[in-house]
Amino acid sequence: KVPKFTLKRLPYYYRCVHNFFEREEEYVSSEDLAKAAQVNPVQVRRDLTLFKAMGIPGVGYRVPVLKSKLEEVLGLKSTNEAVLIGVGKLGRAILEYPGFERYGLNIIASFDADPVLVGKRIGNREVFSIQELPHIINRLNIKVGIVTVPSQAAQYVATLLVGSGVKAIWNFAPVSLEVPKHVIVRNEDLAAGLATLFHHLAD
Amino acid sequence: KVPKFTLKRLPYYYRCVHNFFEREEEYVSSEDLAKAAQVNPVQVRRDLTLFKAMGIPGVGYRVPVLKSKLEEVLGLKSTNEAVLIGVGKLGRAILEYPGFERYGLNIIASFDADPVLVGKRIGNREVFSIQELPHIINRLNIKVGIVTVPSQAAQYVATLLVGSGVKAIWNFAPVSLEVPKHVIVRNEDLAAGLATLFHHLAD
Ligand SMILES: NC(=O)c1ccc[n+]([C@@H]2O[C@H](COP(=O)([O-])OP(=O)(O)OC[C@H]3O[C@@H](n4cnc5c(N)ncnc54)[C@H](O)[C@@H]3O)[C@@H](O)[C@H]2O)c1
Ligand SMILES: NC(=O)c1ccc[n+]([C@@H]2O[C@H](COP(=O)([O-])OP(=O)(O)OC[C@H]3O[C@@H](n4cnc5c(N)ncnc54)[C@H](O)[C@@H]3O)[C@@H](O)[C@H]2O)c1
Known part of the structure; x- marks a missing residue:
């Protein structure tokens, strides 16, 4: 280890x-x-x-x-299939960014609750309705879920992902997610980086 | 401390x-x-x-x-005026995100090298040409520069920011920036988070 x-x-x-x-x-x-x-x-x-x-x-x-x-x-030799939930400002930036492929990330589909977005292609992948998440994840062997929904929807989406068999969650919403012990959660809190920067600036 | x-x-x-x-x-x-x-x-x-x-x-x-x-x-009681350089996918998501205001971040202008973007208003702020950066920063008391340009432009932009009197840089480009000792740099490397997630997944 x-x-x-x-x-x-x-x-x-x-x-x-x-x-x-x-x-x-x-x-x-x-x-x-x-x-x-x-x-x-x-x-x-x-x-x-x-x-x-x-x-x-x-x-x-x-x-x-x-x-x-x-x-x-780092386990980058194998690819990890992922889905992204929440195709808003940040979700779109991540979908369209080529820099994560060399780390083995392969986002194969995205999901959103906004009917206007469903059916569109963003970052060359189709946006599905969040209702379709469970059976799409089951059909494809998806290991990772990327959460870029607002804070108040994040726990609901995490529970849906875990229920569909996902093993790891990359969470961008600034809330702590409750998931079973076998699921790995990696939280990105950009605001924490900012707070640390400002603390050193104020010193 | x-x-x-x-x-x-x-x-x-x-x-x-x-x-x-x-x-x-x-x-x-x-x-x-x-x-x-x-x-x-x-x-x-x-x-x-x-x-x-x-x-x-x-x-x-x-x-x-x-x-x-x-x-x-955390030094959040005072506001810190900032400028954002590189109004692309990630820069735009940050400009339009209200979540950093409560940490005292006040982005007052953005800059880009793309003539198509200059003069537009994104996230309710005007996009200026990168050429105008030095004298706009001098005129306003800007302490922080946010770097969301591609890796190959990041060092050039950092040097320009430091030369204009900025005291701290929030860097999203995946490269190490060379700056004088008195300038604080906070690097965000989202790919590092992903690599750690995949390492634990592979275990
Ligand atoms: N934009 C940034 O720079 C930034 C920075 C730090 C953190 N964040 C965090 O990232 C998350 C996304 O931020 P954003 O700025 O992209 O927000 P946004 O409002 O632009 O996008 C959110 C998306 O999630 C979708 N959504 C809402 N509820 C849903 C649900 N139940 N199921 C599926 N989709 C749902 C919305 O339709 C929308 O498309 C937020 O939690 C935010 O706090 C964003
Ligand atoms: N999109 C993401 O999700 C993401 C994730 C992690 C890291 N990053 C990093 O963030 C940075 C921005 O990524 P992006 O996806 O937004 O890229 P992008 O290509 O969409 O945007 C880059 C912007 O920078 C501008 N630019 C280029 N050279 C410039 C210069 N010399 N001066 C001023 N502006 C200049 C471009 O005109 C463009 O508007 C990159 O370094 C990238 O590696 C992005």
Whole structure:
């Protein structure tokens, strides 16, 4: 099992090595990786030794090898089919963003309660009615639900997702969701980031 | 100075007490606050004692008092004028979202490099050309810049913001920004959240 704080840093190492891969660089140094994760290079080397990723002193880590290793550890090698609920301002931005595909996210359908949106194609996927969620999820092996509905609808939607067999929820609504122990919930609270920024600004 | 891990939890306590305030509840318990921050109630009581916020055993904390106390500690009592750069999918969702106002964010203008967008009103604010950024920021006392441009433009925009006197940057582009020590940068990397979710799903 990966230690909790190492796990938090891995996506930043991955982002950095992916940027080097796109620029067709051969090596990435622990200093480059340290800057991306805002830690010191010793911490980088210590984290990566856990996965037997070895760098060459003074040169760095081979980019394709480290990239593949991090994809394996982060579980990005397999794709995860997902559905998105709530095709509003934020939901639409996520649907149309190509940046999550390289993390293995494949959003195959979206759902909304607004009859005006149902039947439209947004981000090249069809918008279905929220009533159809249970039997569409059952038919396709959907593991992940992305919740971008208003706070007051979020718990209802989460319960519907869990009832349809979803194993994980990526929640953007600023409320705590009650789900059974076997379901993983990842909360994104952008306002928490803002509050921390303002606290440091006020200091 | 507030300990780092306490500071991370405060926005979740604030979100919880704000929801209670809107529902006109009189008290909020440490159990309620604990659920919002996904910690145990002992941790909540220990955090809040640091700010001399005292609860009544078995009843909880008075909602208006705790709300005001957290606003003070998080620096939310004063407003921070901000500008947003990059009025694309994500930028537009942020501009049109009322949820950040209660954290004291006041986005007064937005900027973009796309001539088609310049002069339009999005989220009830005018979109200016990126060329006009330096002298508009100087004229108004802007403290915060929100960066929602593509990765390859993010460093250029950050340098422009710092050169215009901005003190803090809220960065949504998945790259590390190089800024002088006196400028605070808060990075939001939504993909990092996704990678962590998928890691736990793969376990
Ligand atoms: N816009 C942002 O920048 C931003 C930032 C932080 C957090 N959030 C959070 O993300 C969520 C979405 O925000 P938004 O700005 O996109 O809101 P929005 O109002 O633009 O979109 C919400 C969508 O959800 C749909 N919806 C409502 N109830 C539903 C239900 N029961 N089932 C299915 N669909 C339903 C609506 O029809 C609408 O299309 C909110 O919880 C908000 O607090 C948004
Ligand atoms: N859409 C999402 O859900 C999402 C999720 C995570 C991260 N991000 C990140 O947020 C940023 C914005 O993403 P998006 O999906 O909104 O992209 P987008 O392409 O829809 O919008 C980018 C905007 O920036 C403007 N721009 C480009 N260069 C500029 C410059 N030099 N000065 C001023 N404006 C400039 C463009 O004209 C455009 O309006 C990207 O860095 C992206 O990686 C987006």
